Amino acid sequence: MKLKNLLWVVVSLVFVFVSSSAFAAGVIKIGVQAPITGSFANEGQGIDNAVKMLVAQQNAKGGLLGKKLEVVTCDDEGTAIGGAICARKLVNDGVVAVIGTYSSTPAESAEPIYARAGVLQTSDATADSLTKRGYWTFFRNSCPNSAEATFTADFLVKDKHFKRIVVLSDYSSYATNLADATIAALKKIGGNVIYYGKIQASSQNFTPILTKIKSMNPDVIYFSGYYTDGGLIRAQEVSLGMKAAFVGGDSNDNPEFFKLAGKASNGVYMINVPRPDILPYPLAKDFLRDYQARYHMMPPSIWTLFNADGLRAIMYAIEKTKTTDTKKLAAFLHNLKDFPGITGPITFTKDGERAGSRFMAYEIYNNNQYKVVYKED
Amino acid sequence: MEIFLQQIVNGLAIGSIYALVAIGYTMVYGVMKLINFAHGDLVALAAYVGLTVLMQAFGMHITNLWAIILMFVITALFISLFGVVLERLAYRPLRKAPRLSAVVSALGASLAIENGIMLIWGPNIKVFPSNVFPNMRWHISGVVINSTQIAILLLSVILMLALYIFINKTKIGTAIRATAIDQDAAKLMGINVNGIIIAIFALGSFLGSIGGLFIGIYYRELYFQMGWIYGLNAFIAAIIGGIGNIPGAMLGGMLLGIFNVLIAGYVSNGWSEALTFVLLIIILIIKPTGILGERVAEKV
Numbered sequence: 001m002k003l004k005n006l007l008w009v010v011v012s013l014v015f016v017f018v019s020s021s022a023f024a025a026g027v028i029k030i031g032v033q034a035p036i037t038g039s040f041a042n043e044g045q046g047i048d049n050a051v052k053m054l055v056a057q058q059n060a061k062g063g064l065l066g067k068k069l070e071v072v073t074c075d076d077e078g079t080a081i082g083g084a085i086c087a088r089k090l091v092n093d094g095v096v097a098v099i100g101t102y103s104s105t106p107a108e109s110a111e112p113i114y115a116r117a118g119v120l121q122t123s124d125a126t127a128d129s130l131t132k133r134g135y136w137t138f139f140r141n142s143c144p145n146s147a148e149a150t151f152t153a154d155f156l157v158k159d160k161h162f163k164r165i166v167v168l169s170d171y172s173s174y175a176t177n178l179a180d181a182t183i184a185a186l187k188k189i190g191g192n193v194i195y196y197g198k199i200q201a202s203s204q205n206f207t208p209i210l211t212k213i214k215s216m217n218p219d220v221i222y223f224s225g226y227y228t229d230g231g232l233i234r235a236q237e238v239s240l241g242m243k244a245a246f247v248g249g250d251s252n253d254n255p256e257f258f259k260l261a262g263k264a265s266n267g268v269y270m271i272n273v274p275r276p277d278i279l280p281y282p283l284a285k286d287f288l289r290d291y292q293a294r295y296h297m298m299p300p301s302i303w304t305l306f307n308a309d310g311l312r313a314i315m316y317a318i319e320k321t322k323t324t325d326t327k328k329l330a331a332f333l334h335n336l337k338d339f340p341g342i343t344g345p346i347t348f349t350k351d352g353e354r355a356g357s358r359f360m361a362y363e364i365y366n367n368n369q370y371k372v373v374y375k376e377d
Numbered sequence: 378m379e380i381f382l383q384q385i386v387n388g389l390a391i392g393s394i395y396a397l398v399a400i401g402y403t404m405v406y407g408v409m410k411l412i413n414f415a416h417g418d419l420v421a422l423a424a425y426v427g428l429t430v431l432m433q434a435f436g437m438h439i440t441n442l443w444a445i446i447l448m449f450v451i452t453a454l455f456i457s458l459f460g461v462v463l464e465r466l467a468y469r470p471l472r473k474a475p476r477l478s479a480v481v482s483a484l485g486a487s488l489a490i491e492n493g494i495m496l497i498w499g500p501n502i503k504v505f506p507s508n509v510f511p512n513m514r515w516h517i518s519g520v521v522i523n524s525t526q527i528a529i530l531l532l533s534v535i536l537m538l539a540l541y542i543f544i545n546k547t548k549i550g551t552a553i554r555a556t557a558i559d560q561d562a563a564k565l566m567g568i569n570v571n572g573i574i575i576a577i578f579a580l581g582s583f584l585g586s587i588g589g590l591f592i593g594i595y596y597r598e599l600y601f602q603m604g605w606i607y608g609l610n611a612f613i614a615a616i617i618g619g620i621g622n623i624p625g626a627m628l629g630g631m632l633l634g635i636f637n638v639l640i641a642g643y644v645s646n647g648w649s650e651a652l653t654f655v656l657l658i659i660i661l662i663i664k665p666t667g668i669l670g671e672r673v674a675e676k677v
Contacts, residue, residue: 171647198647203606204596207387208641208649215380228502232598235507239514240383241521260598262507 027070028063028324030055030311031095031119033086033110035078035102043102046304048073050287051099053294054311064318076101080109087113095119096324097314099307104130111135118326120333122310124303131353136330139352141310142273142303142343143359148250149181151359151376152271156220156247157191159361159374164194166218166244168209168233170201170225178249179224194218199229206233207240214242224249231260238264247271247361258368268364269373273302274343278370283342302343306358309341313348379519384642385635390526390595392634393533397588398611399618399626400540401581407557407621408577409472411479415463415486417608419456419582422490423589424599425498427452428505435506445509453586460582461575469574487604495601505597529591536584537627544623553577557621610637613657619670628668 032051035044048071055069063069072093076082083106090098091113097120101107104127114121115135123130124142131140156162165186169179176198183193194216197209210233213221221237221244223230230252237246238261248257250272258265276288276299287308291299299305316339317332318324334352338345347355361374398420405413430451434444467486471479513524544550556563556573564570592607593599610633618629636656641649660667 200647200650202598202600202603203650204592204598204603205387205391205637208384208638209646211380211383211387211638212642214383228598228600232596235597239521239523241514241516256502256504259504260502262597 026067028065028067028318029070029072029093029095030314031090031093031098032071032073032100033076033083033090033098033106033121034073034100035082035106036073036075038077038079040078040102042300043303044075044078044100046300047100047102047307049295050291050299050304050308051311053291054308054315057290058315064315065322065324069315076106076110078103078106080105082106083109084113086110091117091119096318096326097122097311097329099123099311099314101125102303102307111138114138120314120326120329122307122314124306124310131351134351136352137326139310139313139333139348140354141313141346142306143354143357145178146181147357148271148359149178149185151357151361152182152222152247152249153185153189153191154376155269155271155361155374156222157186157189160220160245162219162245163192164216164218164220165191166195166197166213166216166221167193168197168199168221168223168225170199170229172201172225175225175249175251179222182222182224182249199225199233201225201229204232206236210237210240210242213244214240218244220245220247222247222249223252226251227254227257227260231257234261234268235264245269250359255368258364265364265368266366270362270364270370271359272362273358274360274372275370276302276305278372279305279343280372281340281342281344283340287342305342309343309346312341313339313346380642382520384638386520386522386526388635388638389631390529390634391637392631393530394588394591394595394607394630395611395614395633396537396627396630397533397584397591398607399614399630400537400623401585402612402615403618403620403623403626404553404577404581406615407623408553408560408574409468409479410476411468412483412612413468413581414480414483414608415467415490416581416585417606417611418487418490418494418604419460419463420585420589420592420607420611421599421601421604422459422494423452423456423586424505424593424603425494425503426455427586427590427593428503428599431506431509441508449587449590452590453583456586456589457579457583460578460585463582464574464578469571487608491601491604494604498599498601500601503599505593505599507597509594525595529595532587533591536587540580540584540623549573549576610653613653616657616667617660619667622667622669625667625669632668 032048034047035041052071055071059068072095074086074089076086087110099122101123104125107123107125107130115137120137122139122141126142126145128144128146156165167179167183169175186193199206223233230248234246247269253270253272317329321328321332333348334350337347343358349355357376360372362370363373365371401416405411427448431444431448434447463486467482468479471482510525510528515522544553552568553573555568556570560570614629614633615626618625637649640652
């Protein structure tokens, strides 16, 4: 028995050795770290689908550097622990680069492992801290939370020329940070914030504070909190007969907002990264057409497309530098400028941040349709 | 001045909802010396049931008015019945037990209802349609009043007056008051105490269900934990007015509504909830029985 067991171990070890060395020469492995299960499952599956589709398209064109591409997927379940486990697994699998993950927590826990192993990582996660740690392997393919504040300030002051601005927030750290950052950005470009107030989330009765704001005659109310409150604030604002415009931060952009606000939705401005179907770039139309043909559905959100752009930039780097040496690839990517992307031109800064803002401002008009009224490019 | 009057209008609308809900707390406390923590969740349940009935009714090709009447009637009946069943299951078996056991049972019932709502209707918010009451607004020298606010105020006052007359002028009302004063003596006088307790649970739940429907119609956003916040505010209103005292609950609700909007409007929106509790503490220190409370409930 003992001998037989030993034999099995030897045979399987030999097999593993032979298989990995024999095939590794012929393929370039691309990792996907994404929440395939858990509460972000549809987002994770979208990233996995997009990567598999782009890789299949590239392989149909003959792969890269004469080698086929191969996708290795790891499910991080959207958790910090899952992120670290996936990072070790993908590093052991010998991937060149990892696409994903969807959210900031698992991206952050995986970051140092990829950096130590010299594996490139490109994620749509929006936490500012991700590019602040000095890891040369990390590239953000979306834009950080702080970009929204600058964009909002530009929209309010430079585009709409609002003179009397009211900022509202709830007490959550997300909404407070966004409101504080927006006020700082407004002050920098000479915006006039006449009042900064906070509401209790889900207290539902916002008429007292709105009545108070009404007496200040504002041009615009900017709300940085969530749609569950935003929709009610807008509805109650209109029912008090107020004329001020309403601008909602990205967490207001939800179908429930329009249900809550009802007719008052008309004329609302939303600040958000665009929905896939209103991206103005030709590459986006091609991508969506191919994605729908292959999977018979739309990508779950814009975040799928950001990650697709991350992969496209890395494939482009491999093609141009003719190597899979990640040091050289990273150097190339850090100098990448205006590479045409699905979500707009791709430029990376020295710390792996995607330059420029991906945010857009929409106006909502009859029956909750979106119209892009302002973007920076 | 316009701003002040506008705030008073805002306060009266929310205050009458608090008052309707507070009556449920105060009636149960008056008779059973029990704080029915599940009452707030019954209010939330009423809003959800109302929305479901309304959506079905809108699909039945009847006029909006009939759909709304149907919503009020079915929801009120269902929630009253639910209140009676709740008493039978969660409180009656504990009637002879120490008072703390009943309070724990009430908390348990509250959690059960809250999570039941989440399981049936889901954790995401639900939204009431915006056209339940005709969308009319009046501008009276700078103050804006809408039809929903007027309807809420009127209906609440009518219901509260009806309750006041019922408690003070009818035979059952007299029996309820007698049971509240002394259960054993009431029993000796031939009053069916169980029947009275069923009646107050049905009545309190009925008024609470109307409050829940008003929350749905006025604010239009439902989420499964909402019962806790409205319940807590109404409970405070009941204590401010004098718990166990029905006119006290009405007064307390209105006062709390107005107090809330004045703090939010003139001091700070964020402080309005904190200062509500400060008000509660001050009233408990100065007049522990509440504004209209007369007798201390404790019996030796």
